[in-house]
Amino acid sequence: MANRYSLWSLIKNGLKHHESWQPAWKSPQPKKNYDVIIVGGGGHGLATAYYLAKEHGIKNVAVLEKGYLGGGNTARNTTIIRSNYLWDEAAHLYEHGLKLWEGLSQDLNFNVMFSQRGVMNVGHTLQDMRDIERRANANLLNGVDAVVMTPQEIKDMVPLIDISHRTRYPIMGASFQPRGGVARHDAVAWGFARGASELGVDIIEQCEVTGLIIEGGRIKGVNTSRGDIMADRVGCVAAGNSSVLAKMAGLRLPLESHPLQAFVSESMKPCIDTVVMSNAVHGYVSQSDKGELVIGAGIDSYLGYGQRGSPHVIEHTAAAIIEMFPSFSRVRMNRQWGGIVDVSPDACPIISKTRIKGLYFNCGWGTGGFKATPGSGNVFAHTIAHDDPHPLNRAFSLDRFATGHLIDEHGAAAVAH
Amino acid sequence: MLVITCPYCQEAREEEEFSYAGEAYIARPAVPEEVDDATWGDYVFHRKNPRGWHWEQWQHVAGCRKVFAVKRHTVSYEIAGSWTLADGKALYLEEQA
Numbered sequence: 001m002a003n004r005y006s007l008w009s010l011i012k013n014g015l016k017h018h019e020s021w022q023p024a025w026k027s028p029q030p031k032k033n034y035d036v037i038i039v040g041g042g043g044h045g046l047a048t049a050y051y052l053a054k055e056h057g058i059k060n061v062a063v064l065e066k067g068y069l070g071g072g073n074t075a076r077n078t079t080i081i082r083s084n085y086l087w088d089e090a091a092h093l094y095e096h097g098l099k100l101w102e103g104l105s106q107d108l109n110f111n112v113m114f115s116q117r118g119v120m121n122v123g124h125t126l127q128d129m130r131d132i133e134r135r136a137n138a139n140l141l142n143g144v145d146a147v148v149m150t151p152q153e154i155k156d157m158v159p160l161i162d163i164s165h166r167t168r169y170p171i172m173g174a175s176f177q178p179r180g181g182v183a184r185h186d187a188v189a190w191g192f193a194r195g196a197s198e199l200g201v202d203i204i205e206q207c208e209v210t211g212l213i214i215e216g217g218r219i220k221g222v223n224t225s226r227g228d229i230m231a232d233r234v235g236c237v238a239a240g241n242s243s244v245l246a247k248m249a250g251l252r253l254p255l256e257s258h259p260l261q262a263f264v265s266e267s268m269k270p271c272i273d274t275v276v277m278s279n280a281v282h283g284y285v286s287q288s289d290k291g292e293l294v295i296g297a298g299i300d301s302y303l304g305y306g307q308r309g310s311p312h313v314i315e316h317t318a319a320a321i322i323e324m325f326p327s328f329s330r331v332r333m334n335r336q337w338g339g340i341v342d343v344s345p346d347a348c349p350i351i352s353k354t355r356i357k358g359l360y361f362n363c364g365w366g367t368g369g370f371k372a373t374p375g376s377g378n379v380f381a382h383t384i385a386h387d388d389p390h391p392l393n394r395a396f397s398l399d400r401f402a403t404g405h406l407i408d409e410h411g412a413a414a415v416a417h
Numbered sequence: 418m419l420v421i422t423c424p425y426c427q428e429a430r431e432e433e434e435f436s437y438a439g440e441a442y443i444a445r446p447a448v449p450e451e452v453d454d455a456t457w458g459d460y461v462f463h464r465k466n467p468r469g470w471h472w473e474q475w476q477h478v479a480g481c482r483k484v485f486a487v488k489r490h491t492v493s494y495e496i497a498g499s500w501t502l503a504d505g506k507a508l509y510l511e512e513q514a
């Protein structure tokens with residue numbers, strides 16, 4: 001790697017007043033032809049390009065991004081990583097991702113600041129607790145770590161949480177995945193971009209795809225704001241804008257794009273060293289390395305591409321957090337944002353071939369795509385390279401909405417979707 | 418916060434009074450027994466999900482509880498108008514033609 005990061009490189013560049021660092025990735029002009037084009041330069045798209053080059057030897061690849069790298073949902077989520085899904089297919093897919101996260105910083109030679117601080121899913125009703133027990137057992141059978149906790153154990157781990165019976169929805173227990181955690185969102189995009197660029201992938205920013213060139217049921221290339229670019233294989237990883245891309249190919253997807261909002265507080269001293277999520281009161285919170293509380297909740301109900309939602313959703317989220325953490329009621333919020341999430345009917349992704357030869361879609365991650373970034377890129381790269389799905393994403397095909405083999409994680413996982 | 422006019426109550430009210438009820442005017446296959454799985458799957462699950470003007474249903478849950486049609490832009494969130502489902506359908510079909 002041309003500019004490998006290490007303690008030695010830090011000292012060397014420090015002595016040169018940090019003026020001779022090289023850009024982490026190249027910004028070439030688009031060529032006329034590629035073997036594979038990836039549409040969408042977020043975490044998933046960059047990871048796909050990285051694994052195509054690294055594991056499948058396909059290096060003549062372009063990643064086309066209409067804005068800047070990782071400026072969409074990669075930068076607009078709450079960075080929670082876990083794999084405690086109920087159904088086998090989903091658990092295996094997300095666990096594959098989690099295992100890749102565990103070695104990602106070393107693999108990329110880029111610190112993605114993956115912190116395995118654990119993820120706690122709190123239950124507030126008897127049915128919540130039954131679902132939690134069921135899911136924890138299912139997780140253990142699938143080799144995913146899971147612990148069921150009592151309110152006192154929760155209190156010992158998170159002293160600020162209110163486990164009393166004064167609350168409207170008293171906390172009755174939780175599931176805990178110790179290997180879950182958070183990572184730094186930008187670093188994931190940058191790390192994959194740098195890794196892919198080193199391997200010869202062209203990363204092209206400010207290049208919007210405006211059309212797909214299809215002849216005789218085969219993809220031939222894409223029209224972009226920077227001219228036509230040809231390729232026999234095109235992978236679309238455009239999250240909230242997937243339906244827009246699909247329409248260019250005359251396809252319909254089972255997706256609805258919704259705004260999902262999140263917000264962060266002012267920086268505070270460390271007060272919560274894990275991730276606490278509640279599906280019943282509907283909110284989740286963790287503390288970033290800068291000391292901000294990172295808070296999120298559910299989607300706005302309506303369709304929206306506007307990267308903003310309605311204020312009453314924020315109010316409900318804040319109410320849920322204060323229900324669990326009364327002491328946060330005086331915390332001031334710093335900033336708030338919205339991302340566009342592509343929600344599928346069964347809350348599971350679509351990583352699939354399409355009826356157009358050479359056109360692939362990786363979408364429908366809904367509100368939980370960040371945690372899967374390396375896993376998603378890894379199996380999607382396999383799907384594109386072999387024109388055949390990886391065993392882990394075979395069940396996540398577009399066909400399942402015709403055959404009825406849905407993977408119903410909506411609510412089944414007892415986590416905030 | 419969207420401000421939606423209920424065509425039955427004839428009043429503009431805040432979004433919290435309403436509940437979103439999905440894409441409007443999805444045509445159910447006339448003879449369900451005769452369509453193939455792909456067509457049925459398309460009817461049940463697939464959506465237009467447009468980036469632009471969208472015909473959708475809202476229910477006035479905290480008011481008259483009736484469902485009506487709204488034409489709303491999915492990027493600017495601007496609302497072009499709201500109609501009873503029957504009145505809206507005529508306009509919708511006119512636009513589609």
